[in-house]
């Protein structure tokens with residue numbers, strides 16, 4: 001009898017110690033399998049006397065049932081533990097906020113262009129467009145800059161390559177948005193009030209110049225438009241655009257072949273400590289050229305200068321963006337540095353309107 005007791009203790013201990021399903025199965029085979037220790041013992045019953053068989057048989061049956069039950073219980077416990085462990089690991093907090101998805105930003109040039117368009121739209125200007133690869137007639141001749149005029153040199157123009165024998169008119173990357181004046185006059189005649197934002201190109205590169213940059217052309221033609229209207233329009237624009245109490249403008253007499261008289265406008269700013277600030281300091285940044293449209297330009301656009309007159313201006317969009325958002329280097333605008341774009345970029349829903357507030 002005592003050897004049954006020993007078997008019982010041995011197998012119960014092994015079952016208890018089994019750490020996984022495979023270990024439990026091993027114990028089961030050792031004890032209750034076809035050649036298991038307890039099964040073999042059962043087979044010896046036949047050789048026993050009926051007396052002995054009754055007692056030993058009953059004890060063996062009881063032992064087999066007990067071991068079998070212990071194995072089942074252990075299996076269940078192991079399965080429960082495994083499930084609990086999985087649930088622990090796969091636990092999900094459905095109240096957590098969703099993971100942020102990377103979103104692009106709106107480039108300051110695009111944002112500022114929208115701001116400018118919003119302001120001039122309020123003043124009754126509509127948007128016009130022209131090609132970036134422009135014939136030299138639109139870019140120069142029509143704007144009173146004939147061939148060999150010294151102003152052609154001042155522009156650092158990129159000329160389009162022409163194969164030998166190609167007799168199409170020479171083309172350039174437009175050096176300013178002014179050719180859109182001519183195109184708009186041709187298309188709509190007078191009176192007219194348009195702005196034309198877009199890319200322009202000049203071979204130039206430093207902190208405030210890049211070979212590609214952005215301008216907005218403005219053109220207003222009517223019967224009695226004067227220089228005073230020009231000044232008011234530009235001042236009104238700057239007040240709305242900068243949304244600060246104090247911006248100081250400086251109108252400087254200047255010269256452009258396509259306007260007479262002409263004025264350039266600078267804005268007071270400071271570069272102190274590598275930071276660009278508008279409205280303070282002792283520096284001036286040129287932001288636009290302007291003037292009364294030259295009679296020859298009106299003529300080139302098919303408008304009679306004896307009947308009509310008006311003003312035009314060309315604003316540097318990138319420089320306005322630098323000033324408004326304190327971006328000290330123009331070159332950084334076009335380097336596509338993601339950190340820069342994240343920092344200075346705008347969310348897609350920051351749509352500029354005059355009443356809703358422009359910019360940030």
Ligand code: PHE
Pocket residue numbers: 175176177178256259262288289290291312313314315
């Ligand atoms: N086109 C000139 C420039 O790019 C700016 C300008 C436009 C000046 C219209 C006068 C009138 O420098």
